[in-house]
Amino acid sequence: MLATWLTSGWIDVALVSGWMALVLAIGVTAWRRSSGDG
């Protein structure tokens, strides 16, 4: 069951979108801090 889900392709979609959202969130936070906005 786990192997089926891990090979289904959804794991790839979840990993890629989750990673990009994380990098964006960290980038925006760092940007705001360096601009003195928050």
Place this chain on the structure above:
Amino acid sequence: MDDLIAGRAQMGISLAFHIVFAALGVGLPALMAMAHFVALKRPDPVWQRLTERIARTFTVLVVIGVISGIVISVELVLLWPDFMERAGPVIGVPISLETYAFFFEAIFLALYLFGRDRLSPWAHWACLIPVCIGGLLSAFIIVSVNAWMNTPDGFRYVNGEFTDPDIVDAVFNPSMPGEVLHMIGAAYVATGFACAAVYGTAMLRGRRTPYERAGLALGMTLVAFWILPLGVGGDLAGRLLHENQPAKLAAMENLRETEKGAGLTIGGLVIDGENRFGITIPKGLSLLVGRDPDTVVKGLNEFPEDERPPVAPVRYGFTVMVGIGTLLAIGFLAYWFGRWRRPSLLENRWVLRTLVACGPLSFVAIEAGWVVTEMGRQPYIVYGYRRVSESLTTSSLVDAMLFVFTLLYVLLSVVLVSALRSELALLPRRARAQPS
């Protein structure tokens, strides 16, 4: 030289040359958009200068990339007329659409380059969004066509002809997701590291102003977005090979016999048909491609000898790609750990040297990856249907074409280097000449 070898060598040289520009054509618009965005939000001459420098570089590279792309389309018709004629009904439409994707990109690039004083600042910046989308679409379409050659779909094969084409099935063929994600990720990561390498080199030479640091940070930010998707794409491509092209996967690992719980061999050499001096992770390959340590992985001996890809180039290509990929991950981690916790790391010469090495090496990894993809499909041009040897032109001028086209690429390289040098050499003088 044997005509088949000459024809394949010519395509190899052409694709190896063009892929560098194709990758930069995908990545540089994103870098430009990011740098320009920062320049608009924080009016700062450093970011304005970075944006202008990337735009000038991109413009020169687009010209050379267009020429080499046109040459490849001419070569496809001259060298492989049988392939183009038979596969044309299926892949002709996507290839034509790539032209439109390029027009879309080129029109907005022209608006961007010539619209600075005619458009509002944000409208000017927004021109870069279609440029990014156009580059991505081009990459998607061309890699999909290549994926179709690996796992052809969307047709009926009748008497040696591909009939009743279904273009959607052809484009969304089984290999497409892995190949597209892996290649687009590679294009962004390689471009990011190339940018980081340019400014890292300047820092190693002692120029450590905000300009160089900003260039390094810009490149590494693009790397940060795409390094994990690049790895996920590679992993997905491996799983799809297991399902659809087990002979290529077996050649990548030099797996001779079918095994349940096959090991993953990292590095080493192929000597007398066997892996030597590598590190083998027990059941690693089975776990990777099937997410189960007991997955059965087919070995090369399952396939007739005349249907096996050549092992050495595929295995070495894979080893080089994975080895460089590991170095890229180290460079990425070192830089961002330095930004997060240890700023002194960013001044360390060895860290900078690693980042500088990652620039050219990431393009070597792209080339090695394409060696795996293309050599691993041999002896087929359309996997399982048409062989490369059946598709070569009957012309007696293949040798001559190899000579002429290789000469053309040498000339293009000279033009590229001199154009880049003259464009970029003008930039600091112009910047100094402008009142601040």
